[in-house]
Amino acid sequence: MKKATTAHLKRLQLVKPYLGRLLLGFLAMLVAAGLQLAFPKALSYFMDNISENNTTDWYTLPAILAFVGFVLYCIASAVRFYLFESTGGMIVRRVRERLFGSIIKQEIGFFDTTQTGELTSRLTVDTDMLQGALSMNIATIIRSVIVGIGGLVMIFIISPLLSGLVVLSLPITLALTRWLGKKARLKAMRLQDSISGSLQTAQESFANVRITQAFNQEKKAIAHYGIAASSVLDRTLDNARLMATYQALSTFAAFSTMLVTILVGGVLIIQDTLSIGELTSFLLYAGMLSGSVNGISAMWGQWMQAFGATERVFELLDRVSESKTYKEGLATADLQGNVEFDQLSFAYPGRKEETVLKDFNLSITAGEKVALVGPSGAGKTTVVNLLLGFYEPSAGGIRFDGIDSTTLDYRSIRDSMAIVEQEPALFSGTIAENIGYALGDPATELDKIQEAAKLANAHNFITGFPDGYHTAVGEQGVQLSGGQKQRIAIARAVIKNPKILILDEATSALDSESELLVQDALNKLMYGRTTIIIAHRYSTISQADKLVVLEKGELVQYGTHEALIENEEGLYHKLVMNQIG
Ligand SMILES: Nc1ncnc2c1ncn2[C@@H]1O[C@H](COP(=O)(O)OP(=O)(O)OP(=O)(O)O)[C@@H](O)[C@H]1O
Ligand SMILES: [Mg+2]
Known part of the structure; x- marks a missing residue:
């Protein structure tokens, strides 16, 4: 009482x-x-x-x-x-x-x-x-x-x-x-x-x-x-x-x-x-x-x-947020793009009994392109979720440029990262607003937005609409096709000029022309940046410097495509034979 x-x-x-x-x-x-x-x-x-x-x-x-x-x-x-x-x-x-x-x-x-x-x-x-x-x-x-x-x-x-x-x-x-x-x-x-x-x-x-x-x-x-x-x-x-x-x-x-x-x-x-x-x-x-x-x-x-x-x-x-980005007094980072996962273990808070990642170790140097491959449910998206600081690891940690992420202001880390998701989330608004999402006032930076759209191979289809960049995308972008949404998401990432790029590759069958357009846009975006790609298609995997093969939350194979495909007993060989191609 x-x-x-x-x-x-x-x-x-x-x-x-x-x-x-x-x-x-x-x-x-x-x-x-x-x-x-x-x-x-x-x-x-x-x-x-x-x-x-x-x-x-x-x-x-x-x-x-x-x-x-x-x-x-x-x-x-x-x-x-x-x-x-x-x-x-x-x-x-x-x-x-x-x-x-x-x-x-x-x-x-x-x-x-x-x-x-x-x-x-x-x-x-x-x-x-x-x-x-x-x-x-x-x-x-x-x-x-x-x-x-x-x-x-x-x-x-x-x-x-x-x-x-x-x-x-x-x-x-x-x-x-x-x-x-x-x-x-x-x-x-x-x-x-x-x-x-x-x-x-x-x-x-x-x-x-x-x-x-x-x-x-x-x-x-x-x-x-x-x-x-x-x-x-x-x-x-x-x-x-x-x-x-x-x-x-x-x-x-x-x-x-x-x-x-x-x-x-x-x-x-x-x-x-x-x-x-x-x-x-x-x-x-x-x-x-x-x-x-x-x-x-x-x-x-x-x-x-x-x-x-x-x-x-x-x-x-x-309710006090447990989000990493609201911890006070941490140093801000100006990242080069080196990322290390160190003995990382993790279980989702909603399902604590299931260990999703076990002792995951991976070192990526700035500018390197790494593809995560593995069966569905292996933990690929989870690695990305942890990198973005969405969850706290159960054990181990992540280092950026050799600095333990827990000592850094995560907002500054996120400032250096961009993600293109598998099913891009768009906001109900115009195309320009969506591409310029990371900008303070998109309306005043149309030049930047167009430049990003060109790089993302989106400029042509956008200018094809009667309202151009001011076309409304509808709730969640329902008024656009899957490939169009993806290229807008790519342009949205381009604008951030990120040091670290995360791509959750689309498995949906884009027609070969838009697949080419999307792939080409991604290649341009990846250039010179640390990139982590969750890859399903061979065309993407072939762009990567290194491959990480995950199975049930554990890293089971690591190396170049050429090296891994040699091992006919390995998971990667099976995946390529059965799934990717
Ligand atoms: N928010 C969540 N809460 C609880 N468990 C989750 C959550 N997200 C994923 N999982 C579980 O974690 C495991 C790994 O999921 P994850 O999404 O990382 O797989 P994935 O390798 O990305 O698979 P896919 O190729 O199908 O996208 C799965 O068993 C999944 O059921
Ligand atoms: Mg996934």
């Missing part, structure tokens, strides 16, 4: 930069609450005056005052509403930016086990819950407190005896509030989890829609989503039942109190110790008081709901 309270207080710190705005809203609220409190008193004055004087001569001044009061009330309410609502929006924007920043910096292993739908749901739906909790709810609670205290004072002034009756009912409401708060928090957390699950299901279906339609599995996808949506409904209903029960109980308590008050009040009027106007205003003030108490109590419930719903947002905000 204590821990939870500190966590709530920490969340309230989000409000800090907006205290000025909130204070102004608070002032507007004070004005509105004061006017609201004056209303029953004015009504009582009106009723008793009418029944005593039997004339309307005194109308003018009170009417003008009432009118001015209403206008002020409306303005103050509008100002309060706007200030609190807009502040809520600003707080949510701030949380979203921070949350996004925290997510994008997490280590790659985190993304292996966390689904993107879950993350986007945290970023959108969950943070929305904060908006209400940190703005309108605070406003309503403060207003309720002011109106409630005012109401309490007023009823005691009018009739201490009747007030005693009203106050007696308060503990019931408080007990109800406690009960609601506890339940609401847990239920909200569950609801948010199922919302995130349904988002994840939808997102994955849309991303894989081509396969779904090709396999005629739309029905399955719909059913899958239906289950997720039903789970959201179940939990929404669960929440609604809780709130409905609470409302019935608290309204019952309020009405019972009201009934007793009216009955006793009637007796007091008969005894002439209370006027009708006084009883009317008493009932209105008592109504304000119980309305406030119920309001605070309901808001408390919603607050707890919001905290339950945002529990995971804050977990994620506070």
